[in-house]
Amino acid sequence: MQQKQLKVFTDGACLGNPGPGGWAFAVVQGPWEGGCEANTTNQRMEITAVLQAIKSISVPLEIISDSAYVVNCFRQNWWRNWINRSWRNSAGKPVANRDLWEPLVKLFLERGQDQVSFSWVKGHSGNPGNDFVDLIASRCAATQSQERGDISPLV
Numbered sequence: 001m002q003q004k005q006l007k008v009f010t011d012g013a014c015l016g017n018p019g020p021g022g023w024a025f026a027v028v029q030g031p032w033e034g035g036c037e038a039n040t041t042n043q044r045m046e047i048t049a050v051l052q053a054i055k056s057i058s059v060p061l062e063i064i065s066d067s068a069y070v071v072n073c074f075r076q077n078w079w080r081n082w083i084n085r086s087w088r089n090s091a092g093k094p095v096a097n098r099d100l101w102e103p104l105v106k107l108f109l110e111r112g113q114d115q116v117s118f119s120w121v122k123g124h125s126g127n128p129g130n131d132f133v134d135l136i137a138s139r140c141a142a143t144q145s146q147e148r149g150d151i152s153p154l155v
Contacts, residue, residue, distance in 0.1 A: 009129035012045025022140030066123030
């Protein structure tokens, strides 16, 4: 019997694009974490949030993100084509953010495709999980600091 997946919200933020960035993930009624980079893009922070969540949590996960870029990569299997084309996109150009995508896809495959799933949520729509990680990612971007806690306020 497959173990139930933990719901994990992820988000990235950037003050300017590029600019100071932050990322965050939060498990429903579980740990949460946020971090930062001095000069980055919003897309890089969205990917980093997912990468950090999968690195940090070893049980089956449902990643819930407001990034269609991240969610569609896995739900529409873009990663398969990138690998088949030696990390080139459909236009034959190098895949943007390959330095983050490659380790994320590797972790996804190591964990097993049945162990990590992806769901999309509309950003800034009043979803408590998305609002919480948006707050943490934005704060980490603004303060250029890391944050973490043992139990998120998400239910």
